[in-house]
Amino acid sequence: MTTLENSRDAFCCVAYPQEFEVSREALEKDAMRINHTLTLSLHFAEPEPGELIEIIVPWGEQETDFTGKEWGQAIVGSVTSGSQINEAENSAWGKYWNIKLKDRRERIEVVFENVNFLTEGITCIMFHYHKMTGRDTKQCFGYRIPVRKRPQDLRIIQFNAEKRTVMAGESVKLSWKVSGADSVYLNPGNIPLNLAGTRRVCVRKTVVFTLCARKNEQTETRELEIYTGGDAVDLA
Numbered sequence: 001m002t003t004l005e006n007s008r009d010a011f012c013c014v015a016y017p018q019e020f021e022v023s024r025e026a027l028e029k030d031a032m033r034i035n036h037t038l039t040l041s042l043h044f045a046e047p048e049p050g051e052l053i054e055i056i057v058p059w060g061e062q063e064t065d066f067t068g069k070e071w072g073q074a075i076v077g078s079v080t081s082g083s084q085i086n087e088a089e090n091s092a093w094g095k096y097w098n099i100k101l102k103d104r105r106e107r108i109e110v111v112f113e114n115v116n117f118l119t120e121g122i123t124c125i126m127f128h129y130h131k132m133t134g135r136d137t138k139q140c141f142g143y144r145i146p147v148r149k150r151p152q153d154l155r156i157i158q159f160n161a162e163k164r165t166v167m168a169g170e171s172v173k174l175s176w177k178v179s180g181a182d183s184v185y186l187n188p189g190n191i192p193l194n195l196a197g198t199r200r201v202c203v204r205k206t207v208v209f210t211l212c213a214r215k216n217e218q219t220e221t222r223e224l225e226i227y228t229g230g231d232a233v234d235l236a
Contacts, residue, residue, distance in 0.1 A: 012043040013127055015145060036115040038145075040127075042099075043107045053101075054128035055110065058094040066094075066123045066145075071116040080109040117145075152180030154215040159222045161209075168228045171200045174209065181213040181220075203228055 016039040042053060058065045059072035066072070072089075077097045079085045084102065089095040099110065117123050123145045157177040166172050177196040178184050184193040186201075187210040193199070201209070206227045213220045 014041040014043070015039070015125070016041070017145075035113065036117075038112045038115050040110045040112075041107060042110065053099040054096060055099070056094055056096040056126040056128065057112075058124060058126065060093070061118070064124050065118060066125055067115070067117045074114050074116075076113045078111050078113075080111065083108055085110070154178075154180040154213060154218050154220050156211060156213055156220050156222045159211045159224055161224055161226060164225070165227045166203050168204055169202065170228075171202050172226055173198055173200050174224070176211055178211075178213045178220075181215050183214050185212045185214075186210070187212060 040055070055077070057067065057072055057075060059067050059069045061068070067075070072095050075095060077085060077087060079099060082102055084100045085097055086100075087095065087097045097110070099108070101108070125145065155178070157179055159176045160174070162173045162175075174186070175198045176184070176193065179195070181195060184195060185191060186193055186199070188207070191199075193211075203226050206225070208223050208225045211222050211224070
């Protein structure tokens with residue numbers, strides 16, 4: 001598990017994980033709502049009773065936001081120590097938690113559950129450290145926790161035709177979807193394609209179309225035969 005660590009004076013925060021990893025398919029299906037867990041380990045070199053930690057999870061649709069408003073309202077925060085934690089929200093900019101230290105412990109962990117974030121993958125959490133005893137001071141820490149797309153295995157998800165039997169000279173629509181490929185081609189013709197889409201092709205005689213997907217030295221193919229005239233019964 002990777003960590004992200006910043007420190008300033010007597011305060012240090014470590015976030016687990018440093019980045020979230022999800023599949024490209026999950027992004028496409030809006031499946032990022034899979035309730036991640038985010039743990040913050042807070043360390044104080046010289047903690048004092050009464051110190052207050054404020055953690056803000058900004059919501060909205062901007063690059064500096066962590067999650068959408070609806071998702072942000074569902075996040076739950078807890079501490080693993082006896083320190084007190086209270087949550088609140090500001091309808092304009094996000095949800096936040098106040099953590100009040102009860103003793104001179106050096107480290108506490110804050111666990112956030114039901115975490116879902118923007119599909120753009122640019123996220124941010126703000127940490128505000130208030131020293132409530134003596135002279136009031138404030139230290140701010142911003143963390144950007146990106147969402148990284150996990151490399152996908154090469155796979156032809158689908159390769160279909162709207163119908164399998166046509167009249168000679170008639171066109172037919174082909175559709176396909178591929179994941180993890182660097183390039184996709186349709187044969188005959190070695191026609192370059194996007195990872196997913198549709199294309200109309202003219203069929204003058206019974207023909208076998210081949211979808212070819214490549215990633216580095218790996219190749220996946222799938223064939224689809226289209227019949228003309230009385231060569232076969234319509235299979236659509």
